[in-house]
Amino acid sequence: MILDLFGTLVSAPSAVERSVAATRFAGTLRVSPAVAESALSDSWRARHDGQLRSTTEVAAHLVARCDAPASHMNKVEQLLAELARDRLRADASLLRVLKELRHGGVALAVLSDASPDIAEAWSRSDLAPHFDAAVFSCRVGAVKPAPQLFGAALEALGVGPKQALYCGDGGGDELAGAERAGIRAVRVERRGGPQGLAFGETAWPGGAIPEVEALPSLLSTWRDR
Missing domain, CATH: 3.40.50.1000 (HAD superfamily/HAD-like)
Incomplete structure (x- = not known):
């Protein structure tokens, strides 16, 4: 099966959960929620079709898309891992x-x-x-x-x-x-x-x-x- x-x-x-996640990314990246939501939405295919091969690569991609400092990457990676853990409950x-x-x-x-x-x-x-x-x-x-x-x-x-x-x-x-x-x-x-x-x-x-x-x-x- x-x-x-x-x-x-x-x-x-849900749309509400996606919005909350975008707000958390925005706070971590220190950008507006609209910028974070756009980066997440626009990167969906790259994150899902194998263009990005690891959580680290996803974090780097989001940091670059949001034009955020590279120093934020570790926190973005940690947030990705935390959200993934929660979604698999x-x-x-x-x-x-x-x-x-x-x-x-x-x-x-x-x-x-x-x-x-x-x-x-x-x-x-x-x-x-x-x-x-x-x-x-x-x-x-x-x-x-x-x-x-x-x-x-x-x-x-x-x-x-x-x-x-x-x-x-x-x-x-x-x-x-x-x-x-x-x-x-x-x-x-x-x-x-x-x-x-x-x-x-x-x-x-x-x-x-x-x-x-x-x-x-x-x-x-x-x-x-």
């Missing part, structure tokens, strides 16, 4: 279900459009021990719905597309991307509610579940058919 991260396993950030109910799935013999991979700070924080998160593989866009060098992302997840699990199920909230056209890769896909309602931000989402006519916690019941229903 391949699972999306933001909006699926953990809440997608998972609900206890979700962790229980992941444990149940693995104990039931389901191999799990996470597949996410993620920046290096998220990729580097992953191994220290409560989520990581429940997964057999993690595929991040910044490591593959492409963002959803690029087929190489789904191929990398299948390869990491050692399965073919017909043996896999993809579950995500639909951002980045991921569900259609999974189906184009030959993987059955199911939509999950966005974790964190409708205020959670998602980009590149398209209409989904296929199956849907209310939350990841419903996956064991879904799999049981399929097995009984």
Whole structure:
């Protein structure tokens, strides 16, 4: 099974949370919140598609984009790491279900459009021990719905597309991307509610579940058919 991260396993950030983060970056960089927000928004692709390979490189990029002193870089790097750690906090109910799935013999991979700070924080998160593989866009060098992302997840699990199920909230056209890769896909309602931000989402006519916690019941229903 391949699972999306933001909006699926953990809440997608809201506009308010993004604004708060931008304000924190602004304070660290000593620029206006508008300048910090612009730097974060304009650098999204570079942070997610492999152009920037580490948290240090992301920090240097943001410092340069904001025309801030290089002496601020260490504090920006620390803030990136802190925010990444916070964003990877998972609900206890979700962790229980992941444990149940693995104990039931389901191999799990996470597949996410993620920046290096998220990729580097992953191994220290409560989520990581429940997964057999993690595929991040910044490591593959492409963002959803690029087929190489789904191929990398299948390869990491050692399965073919017909043996896999993809579950995500639909951002980045991921569900259609999974189906184009030959993987059955199911939509999950966005974790964190409708205020959670998602980009590149398209209409989904296929199956849907209310939350990841419903996956064991879904799999049981399929097995009984």
